[in-house]
Amino acid sequence: MSSPHARPSPSPSSTPRNLVSHAPGGRTAMVSGMASLLEGSGGDYRTDPSALSGHLHSSISMCETGMSLSNTYTTLTPLQHLPPISTVADKFHHPHSHHHPAAHQRLSAGNVSGSFTLMREDHRGLTSMGNLYSHYPKEISVAGMGHGSLSPLSSGLGSLHNSQQSLSAYGPSAHLPTDTKMLSPVSGFESHASMLSRSDQEHLARSLGGHGHGHGLISNLNSMHHHPHSHLHSQPNGAVMMADRERPGHVAGQGVSGSGIQAEEINTKEVAQRITAELKRYSIPQAIFAQRILSRSQGTLSDLLRNPKPWSKLKSGRETFRRMWKWLQEPEFQRMSALRLAGGSGATGANKLRRQKRGDPGQPDQYASSHSPF
DNA sequence: AGTAATACCTCA
């Protein structure tokens, strides 16, 4: 290892990267909101939940119910950072429901935040988070979709029929080719749901599922469950579950080279866009998400997000997409916890260390997350 | 497939 890596001399070869138009959006402001949540409340909701319910709106009182689980955070293992990426490859899908078969429990099928096995009453947590988060997301939704002046709900419902449409409102996805035939007959569900604030999501759920079955829907949105059928089910999150015998492999280059009993074909494009949207929404820097959730570098994430290769073309890269996809399944607060814990506890120290090897004081080590709200 | 590093962009 004589030559670690020849530093590409800062050759100012004018990189033609100005052809992309970024969608503007006051992020820093949102970051502040997020920062408050994660650092202030975010950190507190694990250690001092009562502080929240103390001065928040009464509706947060529901959170009291879920607060018990907040305690769980403190007691539970603080997230054993990221397992070897190959570890979570194909084993995160069994909903080993022990006691309550059809109930309202979601299992965080061990991975990023697998430490938290949350059992809660479906939308409770979501609702409470909705209140907490109400600061920032709305703003961005306006910025992001302001072109159409669509209310989140409207666009969301619209996406039921055209899942890509709402997403295409975001810069990077605006240039979507016409081949959105991959999947997502129903992906519109979570598609828009994830874009809505939690409270909206609840409303939507209620609207769609009625009051009696509302939680059922949410449960479906957040947890995976394979049907005994032998047809491929489009998961509401951009993945298609395939029976071991019904393996297309001919669809628009998204064929699956599954193995074993189950092959989740993830619509990489869909996931990429979803992630992009979520990151934008919550002002989560790519670098943070990449490192904390994906255990990858910012550049990698950026590339994956912008140029997602079809699932069939992926090899080991599938793991990365699986993580993204998995993260999308998590409820808000769990996602945030993952983001925070993974880096805040210095769990992924190894990742950060490699950045520091430069030892050059002049560089704003943005990856060190020293200043990051996360 | 990913990392590292930097050019470039947007915002406060």
Added chain:
DNA sequence: TGAGGTATTACT
């Protein structure tokens, strides 16, 4: 103008 963040690309 500085800082934070993203896109791009050479290299492994």
